[in-house]
Amino acid sequence: MTADETQPPSRWHLAARQITQGSAAIVVLAVLLAFAIGGVMIAVTDADVQRAAGYFFARPGDTIVAAAEAVFGGYAALFRGSIYNYEAETFARAIRPITDTLTFATPLIAAGLGVALAFRIGMFNIGGRGQMLVAASAAGWVGFAVELPWGLHLLVALVAGVAAGALWGGIAGLLKARTGAHEVIVTIMLNYIAYYLVSWMLRTPGLLQAPGSINPKTPAMQETAVLPALLGPQFKLHLGFVLVIAATVLVWWLLNRSSLGFRFRAVGENPSAARVAGIDVKRMYIVGMLLAGGLVGLAGVIEVLGTTTSGFTSAVDAGIGFDAITVALLGRSTPWGTFAAGLLFGALKAGSFTMKTAEQIPLEIVTVVQALIVLFIAAPPLVRAIFGLPSPERTRRRQERAHRRQQRLEVLAAEKETAR
Template sequence: MSGTTPGTNDAARPGEQLPRATGPLMAHDTPPPPRANVFVKELLRGSAVTTILAIVLAMVVGGILIAVTDENVQEAAGYFFSRPADTFVAIWNAVYGGYEALFRGAVFNPRGADFAAQIRPFTNTLGFAAPLIAAGLGVALAFRVGLFNIGARGQMLMGAIFAAFFTFNLDLPMWLHLPTTMLAGIIGGALWGGLVGLIKATTGAHEVILTIMLNYVAYYFLLWMIRTPGLLQREGTNQPISAPTPETAQFPDLLGPAFPALDWGFVIVVLVTLLVWWIIERSSLGMRLRAVGENPHAARAAGISVKRMYIYAMLFAGGLAGLAAMNQIQGSVTTGFSGTIDAGIGFDAITVALLGRSRAWGTFAAGILFGALKAGSFSMQAQGIPVDIVLVVQSLIVLFIAAPPLLRTIFFLPKSDAEKAAKARAKAAKKAVSA
């Protein structure tokens, strides 16, 4: 009988193994998170939630500005410590009254005398949105190809020049005059945008510089034409204004004379949105355009002509801006146009495209939102609220959209994988420096 104590070498006995260690501290035994948690986490990280929160936060800041600039709030704040409730009531009345006026002027007016008067604000929203959507689609399409097109203004102006110069003097029936005028405007904008793509493709010049300069060229070219008799200047006047749009070239009202702001131009914009979506997301040309936008070097290695895609993209973008101009001169401004016919739409289109994430239907929805803000701003202004507050809200929406980490910090949303990786790299670099 050996002198060893029983059990001393149990772990070494052949054929016997210790049981596998388990428990909450073992990483390989940690169960995966529930699918519901993963879904909620991904949803909170998504662009839709970010967009909605950006709009909400911008509205909150806008409400603060409305309260600060309201005279009743300022008066009540003078005796805040004696009767603080008066200040809070005045703040509520100012903010609620402002946004109620915005809703009344953009969506539904319950004070209307009849149903037509009640829904007229929404038709005004759609009417204001049509040119914003068209121009925004042009900017968004260029974004998808990696081009920063800020020349929608110049492309709109050139579209108006082409339409007025080549078609206003034609004597044609409506079924032919209306599409001819619209096509001329689209061609004018497309040629002006395609010029940018051609110069960039052949010389490598940056499209931002090109579009900025061509905006000025188109503007002063239009001013010269509407100031020169025999070109675009209206006969019998020395004012810088064009002739009225011929009746046979104007978009008919979509729902009748009770809704003058909404015409068939909006229907055309809806169809064009569908066409742009199909081209970008479903066609082989769209696949090549998106490939160039993702990585032009890889696209070139795959046999895609990057220069040709640049030209195509700017042709499409300019044509869409030309369509926006046609929504102006064939729908909204038919009594003659001046150098301000673009009405800031060319630059607002950049905001619309950014808010829409450069997607066709996202841009469509963003255009509706900005059309509502524009339509409702008139009702807000009638209550003494500065219209500039609406512009501030629009700018803040873009600011928050462009800074998702700021929104996630404010609303305590989960960070994206890229943000986590960047934070880990920064932490590791800090440790390396301290060591």
Template sequence: MTTPTDEPNPTGHTPGPTVKEPPAKAPVSKDDDRWNAAFRSIVAGNAAVAFFSVLLAVLVGSLLIMFTDDRVRETFGYVTARPGDFFSASWDAIWGAYTALFRGAVFNPGREGGPALDFATQIRPLTETLKFAGPLIAAGLGVGLAFRAALFNIGGRGQMLLAGAASGWVAYQFELPWPIHLTLAIVAGMLAAALWGGLVGFLKARTGAHEVILTIMLNYVAYYLVFFALSEQSLLQAPNTVNPKSLPAHESATLPKLLGDRFNLHLGFLLALVAVAVVWWILNRSSLGFRIRAVGANPAAARSSGIDVGRTYTVVMMISGALVGLAGVNQVLGTVTSGVTTDLDAGIGFDAITVALLGRSKPIGIMFAGLLFGAFKAGGFAMQASENIPVDIVLVVQSLIVLFIAAPALVRAIFRLPAREAA
């Protein structure tokens, strides 16, 4: 009886040891591959960097809240003897600050043991957030659209001032039926800002001047033009006063409130949402959007393919100015008690740059970024009033968001996110 190893070998060579084949791997389904690829795409994408940038900024803001709190500083003096007091005080300070931010920006359930609040009072913070978000979204869209064409529009302040001045003048100078008067005031403001922004694009196209220098200088020009107009009663200044302020808009030119007189939320927020849809359509469904993206990616290649780069610059800056101007219109026509002043921009022209960066210059992203910064504005005042925390901390958090967004490699290294190329 022979075994398989005792069989004759016709070649005359001694057979070597048998090598076992590795066990076959379980087949990976196409669904698993698709979900894994989707997960890698999300983690390596820009949205993840933006999210973790906000998270990092909030964490750093928490440290600032801790060390601006009197109780935390007191317990830090004997932290080695009783560390529990320090950590308890730190948690109370951070929790109190961010819950106050939530109550002031989203929903106010009322304090424990306090009087019950009606539903209108509870949701009022959310309406304030939406009110603040409206001009931020509009101005952010203008800056983001310019970014897509590789243009840096930091002239938001000047564009908002001229838009506010034009819409405010129409709003109190004429008496017309409500829909006509309001529409005319909005169009006048957006047109003034569009021409001011288009001037930047025209000069860049014709002379090659840098848009950053142009927009900075035109901010000053616009400010002093509006200041001069507000100092002359024959132009914008309200009669019988020496203050640089115009008369308030007639009620027929005021943006109507959406939820009644108890809330400050008005039509300006809906106009900002309409602007989001329009800009999305321009960028993704129109030939103009294709030209904008082509010029932003490579102006030389776009010119070689027959695209008029100079004309595209002018058109983009006109649309960008009109969108930023919509924010200025929102500020002036938002309430019947407002009017044109030299500080109507309220820093929105520069906040729009942060919103556009956080939203990655995409309309939907800018909308959510505007909502976030609107919540910061609405909740920051509540945080200061209820917890005695400086409202400047909110500004620090906003600045840190920009810092971390500008350093995506740092964010990816901290949270071990894969690089986008690897995805």
């Protein structure tokens, strides 16, 4: 046994373990607390509340009523814009918000699964932006430059994009396995490389730039390469949502039902112990980042073939690569938890526009709520202190004392039975 095999897990692996083993109660309370603070911000920025606050000491009830109306109106608008518009005249318009939520959530779920899978192996995949850009470029080029029949064209574009994302993510895994380079630094640098590489290709005729155009934008995707709509042309929801459901099931099966998933989880728990047990840790890093990059790449493919089919620019990732980290954290790096977190963030994004137009609530408030969710999830002791919850260490000690007490009672009962 070498010294490398006996060294304790690094702080990065310990952090990944805490992420994947966080309490579901803490996640729920973090979300509720973030929404509560968001309600305070809505009330503070409301014009009626500000006017009523001018004579608060004379008539405090006016301020309280105005604040309650502002918060209720804001979150009601969020519901109308993300779930169901009960003020709509037709059923199709009433259910359009939920389809918009699913559309916004689709790439978030795909990219979140890639980040979550890396977390389960004890790696931090911060390279979502680069993996999305490379995947979008590969899928987009196939989508507008290659002539293929319907069905086959979409499949080839999908495979090309996912493969490109996997290879870009695999670079980080390979460098970590072969040289020990830290994946956080490598993936961040790969983001910059991908961004400037794609920006150059978008400005170069014959590569990604549309023929005869001076703008850094691709041509429109061919109809044979576009993800078909699921509910008709009046809705934005497309086949990409079905693909992310399949991806979620696949990742769940991989992590919980396959031998490869067992090795992934063993490496994520303790790479040194996994190495002693005969697991090729370096190979797991490479394979894990290949799969993670492919999942994040799927998000890029969905964007160019399902959302921005008229052509895309270097901003095609739209911040999804970094939002995916938040989604994976909120989902405790589990497949279905990530799926649910993606739906929540999709709803926040879809509903924020209605909050802006109907209630004049700044879009930045929703962004702050998302950031607060991550902050509270990353600081469980703070959430426990706010809600008066016992710490896990205190609970563990209480359980141990109860177990010892039970053992003593059983021993006394056995002695009495023997004395009889």
